Amino acid sequence: MNLASCYIENNTSALDQTYTYQFKNEPVEIGKRVLVNFNYRECVAFVDSIEMNSSKTFPYEIKPILSVLDEQPILNAEMIDLAKWISKTSISTVISALQAMVPPALKPKSNDIKIKMEKWVRPLDDHTKTPKQAMLYERLIKEGEMKRSEWLKLSSLSKKLEEMGCVEIFAKEKRTYEEVIEKKPCHIVLNEEQKYAVERILHSSKDVIALKGVTGSGKTEVYLHAAEAVLKQGREVLILVPEISLTPLMVKRVQERFGNDVAIYHSGLSAQQKYEQYQSVRGKEKRIVVGTRSAVFMPFSDLGLIILDEEHDLSYKQDQNCRYHARDVALHRAKTHHARVVLASATPSLDTMARALKKVYELVEIKHRVNQSLPHVKLINMNEVIRKKQSYILSDEMITEMRKTLDRKQQIILLLNRRGYQPILRCSQCGKVLMCPHCDKPLVLHKEKNTLNCHLCGTVLKRIYECPQCHGKLSGSGFGTQMLEEKVAQLFPDARLIRMDADTTTRKNAHETLLKAFENHEADILLGTQMISKGLDFENVTLVGILQGDAMLARSDYRSAELTFDLLTQASGRSGRGNTNGKVLIQVYDEDHYAIQCALKQDYDSFFRHEMQYRHLAGYPPYTYLCALTFISKDESGSDEANHVMKLLKEKDFKVLGVSELLKIQDEKRYRICVKSKSLELLQKEIYDVYQHHRTSKSRVKLHIDMNPLTLDD
16 A cells, blocks of 8 residues: 655644545655545645555555646655744644745645646647648747647648647646846946955855845845856855835846846736746746745755845744744755855844854945945924924925925935824714724724725725714824825925825735836835835935834834834935935934934944843843744633643743733734743744644634744734
8 A cells, every 4th residue: 555644735733744645556746736535525735755565554544645736746855844844943834834835826725726728739740731731830840839829820721730630739837928138238346345245255154144234335236246156156046025115126136137037926926927937946947036035935956045135124024824034944945055145234133133243144244335425314303393383294394305305306205104094083072092893903094995994904994984982073193104195295286296005006016116107207206104115226316204203112012123223224225325415304203212313323333232232131032032922712711721821831941921912803812922032942842842732632722823023012
């Protein structure tokens, strides 16, 4: 009897194990998907191991594999081992890791996504033909094969040759037409700091390089020169960016240098496009990949260099199901492939910088901008602005500088990290805030569609004007990007505006379209959320205005100061990247906070020293390892289970914080405990024991485990 151990597509933790099926002559191989019967229904499974001619006996019936779904294994041994490593280190199910690693069309999951096929033709048999038929047939022989649609267009005789049996019609995976991209000659001469950075990336004794370069220092050009050297060695290159909004700009730069050798992979692509890009790397058609977090799983065969641009960004951490960090996966894959990793940022994460200073990574710094001129940054105290009865949205000084910039025909970026029109609607009579019916979160007014939206669960309600409790009038407070756009349009009626936030970038290629329009100066002002705070390189932008620059300091999160400093420093770096000096105005209420003052001076080193002192005193990363366990239930049972686990972990001499009751989401109560440890291995072991006990306990309480969480907000 031939046996196959398989992981079932169901992501429930209780099923996180292999199940055995038998097969006879089917082409079952490790890494293929198969169709099996599980719990009286057909589902997809992933073959993990095979045992041929086994003599094992079982006290129950071993069901047969119903069919094999793949001609070739879709994952090799490296990727299967990687999935198990991710499962172990992130304390998640193996199947969730496998599902995260492949494009939607190949996921070990029952879904409606199918690989698109199209009809092709090829010569089959040499029947007797007329001279004209023979001429057409020779054309096909010369081509070898061609799309049937093109074949039928060649001649009215094409159909006749098919009927005669001279031509075979077969199905082939559809490939999107790809225009030929011409490489542009590079005339950029690197400065001494850039040359040194490239040299260290290629020849350092360390496998990981922490590249700290101020905004506008030409880090992208360093990437491209290092990538070119690695490609000449016949190896592959991966360049990761944190968000879709940054992908088009990076893709453009890389394609100009390397032409059609570039694969693109991010969540904005269709399922078919993702599949085609995945296959182009798997088939070694393309050797350089540019993409967001999930591109770290592309099927490389000889990876030589991995670059994480803006490595500090939270977007590199997956926050659902399999909670992996792309940086950790990149470091693990680099060891397997003997590749170099570059962790690059103007504001490196404290974890990365701490390792660099301890010589675990090599620290390489680029301290000067290419144009040698950092922007002038100034704080605007909004307490004084409001005392002077100026607008709480845009101060008079901000408005004046905007007008001067527009008069000079230069461009402006306005950053407000809050979307919607107004974040709070309150009854003027009873004082109650209008809350989401399913979450402990205020509903946000979206004026464009006249709706009330919950940004936690996605609930959308029709706008109301009266309090549902006492029928008093609802009045809004605060402002988001929609109100800011309205205000700017009133103040500058002749200025052309582009707004970029989660509401304006839902359509396919929206990020690329909006940024291209701004680059071509089809708009004078670009305003939006944090998606416009980093990576953008527009030479004509000479003014950046940051509104509510200290808002994140109010978050109950141990990284709030770091996130604030990163956002302000990165956003400030969008100004003055051309030949004209730039200016940055930051509107804040708390101008004395060290994160604000260090961002004002663009002083990362001072911020690092300040923040590390607080982290050390409080025992937070990078001085300890952290794990957040969230217990979710419809009733109080989640609290009971959280308290039970907290007591168990305290007996292991861990530092345990909690139980904390978090905001309700989608009618479910959430309770969290945080566990600190000096030993990552010990922490992972004990948390894994908690996970195993929970998954076999048949508890109705859901448990979410986040190893090394980047945020601990409610």
